[in-house]
Each structure stands twice: as structure tokens, then as C-alpha cells.
Amino acid sequence: MAERRFSEDELIAEIFAPLAGEGAFGLRDDAALLPLGGAREIVVTTDALVAGVHFFPDDPPGLVAKKALRANLSDLAAKAAEPLGFLLTLSLPPDWTNGWTRSFAAGLAEDAREFACPLLGGDTTATPGPLTISIAAFGRATRFVSRSGARPGDRIFVSGTIGDAALGLGVARGEAFAERLGEGTRAHLLDRYRLPQPRLPLIATLREHASAAMDVSDGLAGDLAKLLRASGVSGLVELGKVPLSAAAREAIALVPELLSRAVTGGDDYEILCCASVDAAPALALAAGKAGVALAEIGVVTAGAEPLQFLDSSGSIINFSRLSFSHF
Numbered sequence: 369m370a371e372r373r374f375s376e377d378e379l380i381a382e383i384f385a386p387l388a389g390e391g392a393f394g395l396r397d398d399a400a401l402l403p404l405g406g407a408r409e410i411v412v413t414t415d416a417l418v419a420g421v422h423f424f425p426d427d428p429p430g431l432v433a434k435k436a437l438r439a440n441l442s443d444l445a446a447k448a449a450e451p452l453g454f455l456l457t458l459s460l461p462p463d464w465t466n467g468w469t470r471s472f473a474a475g476l477a478e479d480a481r482e483f484a485c486p487l488l489g490g491d492t493t494a495t496p497g498p499l500t501i502s503i504a505a506f507g508r509a510t511r512f513v514s515r516s517g518a519r520p521g522d523r524i525f526v527s528g529t530i531g532d533a534a535l536g537l538g539v540a541r542g543e544a545f546a547e548r549l550g551e552g553t554r555a556h557l558l559d560r561y562r563l564p565q566p567r568l569p570l571i572a573t574l575r576e577h578a579s580a581a582m583d584v585s586d587g588l589a590g591d592l593a594k595l596l597r598a599s600g601v602s603g604l605v606e607l608g609k610v611p612l613s614a615a616a617r618e619a620i621a622l623v624p625e626l627l628s629r630a631v632t633g634g635d636d637y638e639i640l641c642c643a644s645v646d647a648a649p650a651l652a653l654a655a656g657k658a659g660v661a662l663a664e665i666g667v668v669t670a671g672a673e674p675l676q677f678l679d680s681s682g683s684i685i686n687f688s689r690l691s692f693s694h695f
Contacts, residue, residue, distance in 0.1 A: 397582070399444070401509075401512050410507070410509075413440055413504070414505070415440050415502070417500070425499065428562075429469075430471050430472065430476075435562060435563060436503050441566035444507040445567045446639050451484060451507050454487060454504060454506065455503065455505075456501070459499065461495055461497035483568060517579040518579055518595060518668045520601055520670040523666075525651065526611065526639070526665055527640075528567070528639075529616065530610050530630060531636070532560035532561070532613050534629050537561050538557075539561070549615075556615040566637060569660050570662075573660075580641065581641035584639070585636070602670070603667065603668045603669055607685055631677070
């Protein structure tokens with residue numbers, strides 16, 4: 369009988385967490401903290417994108433580059449860290465071309481300028497495939513907002529809209545539901561899958577008012593469950609309060625089962641955060657002034673029970689899985 373392999377969470381907790389050093393939070397957060405002394409600290413995060421897993425091999429190379437950088441900028445934003453720069457490792461398969469790398473670099477340069485996050489170095493290697501991009505980003509924080517600060521009674525918020533990227537992946541795959549959508553709807557969902565929007569304008573808001581935060585990369589339900597576990601608490605979410613775009617609503621109206629995909633699918637790169645009852649109004653107000661929509665979707669509760677999603681009648685909704693997992 370074949371040995372059962374670790375899940376992604378088990379792999380991190382059992383194999384790599386024992387190696388973690390000071391500032392790594394036992395590998396239970398999206399970033400590490402390098403204290404410099406004084407009021408400022410360096411935040412470090414990393415993400416890898418693999419062709420055929422995180423993007424399609426024929427996706428425009430400039431957009432692939434931007435997605436790779438923005439995934440890391442999203443982590444920095446969730447920790448309330450201002451970007452400082454990044455390292456790039458690019459592993460190219462045998463069929464790479466000069467034109468592809470020029471287009472990739474052009475897209476990377478645009479975002480590096482837009483987000484004031486310059487390239488600091490890196491490595492280029494050959495690989496038999498697939499194409500792999502890894503970025504390590506560095507930021508500066510005056511207050512690191514961890515996953516582990518949520519407390520019973522805190523309100524739960526999420527930025528932007530949820531599920532567009534997961535539905536956009538379905539559009540990119542040419543799934544049957546996509547053919548029934550309007551052209552504008554398909555374009556919106558596909559754009560949200562290919563080009564996430566890092567919520568850097570929320571940095572000051574989170575630093576001032578959030579008790580805990582992380583970005584939504586693997587799925588709202590699963591990522592919120594991780595945040596609550598790290599904080600030693602549980603929570604309730606009203607499914608009807610989860611913010612959905614008009615495009616997502618159009619798709620879900622055609623195929624109601626897509627609601628589950630929207631709530632559990634990955635690549636949203638929105639910010640999930642908590643704030644005390646007293647701080648919640650100020651958090652929402654500051655987010656609005658920063659130009660980012662922030663929806664209150666639930667409440668943190670005491671105990672270790674699993675996170676619960678409730679429908680409009682107050683009944684518990686069970687999902688077959690909470691989020692994307694590589695293993």
C-alpha cells in the first residue's frame with residue numbers, strides 16, 4: 369500500500385516548521401519579520417508561479433510577470449509593509465525565446481515602477497520544464513499585522529470582491545458555463561484571474577486598525593480558517609455578505625453551484641482582516657478613504673470549532689473543500 373503523502377499544511381508544519389528561525393512565526397504566517405531595532409522592521413515574503421499550475425503557458429508574458437510580483441505585493445500589503453524591492457529567480461524551459469523574456473521584463477518593469485518595488489537581484493537557470501518564476505519581496509513595516517491577533521468579538525472584513533479569479537480560471541479553461549456569459553463578463557473574470565490588484569492602499573488602514581490580516585490566495589473559506597486557527601479562535605460568516613462582482617453574480621445565476629467555487633477558489637489576492645468592535649468603524653471608514661471597498665462578512669467567536677458559513681436562513685453551509693491545495 370502506497371504511503372499517504374503529507375498535505376500542504378502538514379508538509380509545512382511537520383517537515384519545515386522545525387527549521388524555522390526567529391521571526392518566522394513557526395511558518396504559520398505569509399511572511400517573516402527581520403527586526404532591525406527601533407521603529408522599523410523588514411518583512412520578507414516569497415511566492416512561486418509554475419506554468420500549468422498558476423498560469424497558462426501561452427498567457428501573455430508581461431501579465432505573467434505582473435501576477436508573479438503582485439502575488440508577493442499582496443502579502444506585503446496584508447502585513448502592512450511598504451514595498452522595498454524584490455529578488456527574481458527565473459527557470460526557463462528549452463523552448464524559451466528572446467522575445468518572451470523581453471515581454472516578461474517589460475511587464476515586470478511597469479509594475480516595479482508603479483508600485484515602487486525595484487528589482488534587487490536574483491538568478492536565472494535552465495529547466496527541462498515547466499517554466500517557473502519565484503519572487504522574494506521585501507517590505508518595511510512600523511507594525512507587522514500577523515494572522516494570530518484575532519480575538520472573540522472581532523469583526524471580519526474582506527476587500528474587493530471574491531471569486532472572480534476562480535471563475536476566470538473556468539473561463540480560461542473554456543468551461544461550458546463560460547459560453548453562456550456576456551463578452552464583458554468573460555473579459556472581467558479573465559482579467560481578474562490574470563492580473564490581481566494588490567491592495568497596497570490598505571497598508572496604513574491595517575497598521576492603524578486591524579487586529580489580524582492575511583491575503584486571500586488559496587480561497588476565502590480556507591484562508592479565513594487558517595487565520596482563525598493561528599489566532600486560536602473560531603468564526604461565523606454570513607454567506608450573503610461575501611462581496612461578489614456583477615460578473616460573478618451573472619455566472620452564479622446561471623450555475624448556482626459556482627458560488628461554492630467562488631468562496632473556496634484561489635487567486636483573489638484580496639485582503640482578509642479583523643478588527644475589534646471599537647476599531648471596526650474606523651477600519652471601514654479609512655478603507656473607503658483609501659479607495660478600497662471593504663465588506664464586513666462575519667464575526668470572530670471563542671473556541672476551536674471549525675469556521676461556519678451561514679445562509680440567509682441561518683443554516684450552516686458545508687463546502688466539500690475550503691480552499692485550493694497543491695497536494
